[in-house]
Amino acid sequence: MKRLSIILLLLLICVAPGILAQKTKSKTTKRKVIRTVTVQVPKEKPEEENWQENDFKNLKIKLSFPKVPATTEIKRFEGGVLEVKSSIIQTYLNGNYYMIEVREYPKSFLPKRSDLGESYANWLKTYLLPKIAIVSEKSIDYGQYKGVEFVYTQTNKEVIVHRVFVVGDKLYQLLVQVKTVDAETVKQALEKNKDKIQKFLDSFELYEIDASDTA
Numbered sequence: 001m002k003r004l005s006i007i008l009l010l011l012l013i014c015v016a017p018g019i020l021a022q023k024t025k026s027k028t029t030k031r032k033v034i035r036t037v038t039v040q041v042p043k044e045k046p047e048e049e050n051w052q053e054n055d056f057k058n059l060k061i062k063l064s065f066p067k068v069p070a071t072t073e074i075k076r077f078e079g080g081v082l083e084v085k086s087s088i089i090q091t092y093l094n095g096n097y098y099m100i101e102v103r104e105y106p107k108s109f110l111p112k113r114s115d116l117g118e119s120y121a122n123w124l125k126t127y128l129l130p131k132i133a134i135v136s137e138k139s140i141d142y143g144q145y146k147g148v149e150f151v152y153t154q155t156n157k158e159v160i161v162h163r164v165f166v167v168g169d170k171l172y173q174l175l176v177q178v179k180t181v182d183a184e185t186v187k188q189a190l191e192k193n194k195d196k197i198q199k200f201l202d203s204f205e206l207y208e209i210d211a212s213d214t215a
Helices: 002-029 117-128 187-190 196-204
Strands: 051-056 063-066 071-079 082-093 094-102 133-142 145-153 158-167 170-179
Touching: 002 063, 063 071, 063 082, 063 094, 071 145, 094 133, 117 133, 117 145, 117 158, 133 158, 145 187, 158 196, 170 187, 170 196
Parallel strands: none
Antiparallel strands: 051 063, 071 082, 082 094, 094 170, 133 145, 145 158, 158 170
16 A cells, blocks of 8 residues: 555656646647737818808908807007007818908008008018018909918918908908928919818908098
8 A cells, every 4th residue: 555655656746747748838829819909090070161151240341251160359459559459250170270350450540541551561571471481472452452462381281371451440461371281382282272262361341441441
């Protein structure tokens, strides 16, 4: 009996390493494969562009504007006895930016001239735009009033079309900023967004021009 116990013990000692090796081998062959699941990022869904005619009665203007919430802010610039009220309507839509500013000067502060828009444009060009790449510049007319349209870039990611003119005691600035995608040139970005730019800029209309505003 004692001899049988010794034999069994020896068998266990001999067999155990084999069993352990077999278990280790089976673990190796049954290794779990971890798979990485790649989730595709959805593309940005463009907003529907429903343009509509807007009557901004407080500013006495009409303008085609995207049917999206627009923010309005009023600023007052004070310098001595001069107080200028600036009303800005602006919005972003599908990466593009649309803005109009109406800047109202005190009555009789500005001289009665039809070319003040050109004068303001020259001031812009001299003091605000000298370090900006101006792509083009052309004269525009609003009835008898002279203005200027600039096209310029501040970075390689956008193109800006900026119109300025003055009627009576009010300065009007209309601005559209469109983004350039990938390796688009300025010309390509303008061409792609031509209809939106023209719809916005060319829809501008004043309710009325006071007789006192005429030169």
